Amino acid sequence: AQKVTQAQTEISVVEKEDVTLDCVYETRDTTYYLFWYKQPPSGELVFLIRRNSFDEQNEISGRYSWNFQKSTSSFNFTITASQVVDSAVYFCALSEARSGGSNYKLTFGKGTLLTVNP
Amino acid sequence: DAGVTQSPTHLIKTRGQQVTLRCSPKSGHDTVSWYQQALGQGPQFIFQYYEEEERQRGNFPDRFSGHQFPNYSSELNVNALLLGDSALYLCASSPALAGRSVGGTEAFFGQGTRLTVV
Numbered sequence: 001a002q003k004v005t006q007a008q009t010e011i012s013v014v015e016k017e018d019v020t021l022d023c024v025y026e027t028r029d030t031t032y033y034l035f036w037y038k039q040p041p042s043g044e045l046v047f048l049i050r051r052n053s054f055d056e057q058n059e060i061s062g063r064y065s066w067n068f069q070k071s072t073s074s075f076n077f078t079i080t081a082s083q084v085v086d087s088a089v090y091f092c093a094l095s096e097a098r099s100g101g102s103n104y105k106l107t108f109g110k111g112t113l114l115t116v117n118p
Numbered sequence: 119d120a121g122v123t124q125s126p127t128h129l130i131k132t133r134g135q136q137v138t139l140r141c142s143p144k145s146g147h148d149t150v151s152w153y154q155q156a157l158g159q160g161p162q163f164i165f166q167y168y169e170e171e172e173r174q175r176g177n178f179p180d181r182f183s184g185h186q187f188p189n190y191s192s193e194l195n196v197n198a199l200l201l202g203d204s205a206l207y208l209c210a211s212s213p214a215l216a217g218r219s220v221g222g223t224e225a226f227f228g229q230g231t232r233l234t235v236v
Binding site for chain 2: 004035037042043044045046047050091093104105106107108109110111
């Protein structure tokens, strides 16, 4: 069975600080996808990043960066120079890869509430 | 380009009643998934529809059923409502992966329907 653990329930930072959100996952699949989603108070889940299990290269996209380490089953997400608008609940999610047909289901962690104070 | 739209946005029902929630996928998407998100928790996968058939199902009782129409829109029906069914119900759409060897495209979510059972 798949499982995603986000140990940090809440994080509070002051604007312009860097913040890292932790994610640890469990799966028996050799091929899988990892995602980060953001959920503002409006409720809609907003896609941020995706990484497949074959690619451990860490990247930076604007103020976002991620650190994928297969050896420790971790997929951490960093926001650089945080802003008040970054305040939201952040979810890490895991999906199997499958051939053809539809996407497989997403397994979510419980989320981390990030509050960025001015 | 309209994203994923869900209706209604809020709903209050009495225990034992039945409810129908609706979802229109993002343009170009033909796969619809439904998730239940209890307060303070991550979304939990209910089921997924593709080509008007239920393709995958999470750990939810038969009281939860769905349908997909030829225009790819979908309905989620819940019978014999319980207090514990109170949650945010999220619809997600994604394109099918027919013809591709490996899946993993991101799902786009609607703003959800907040269901309160009293």
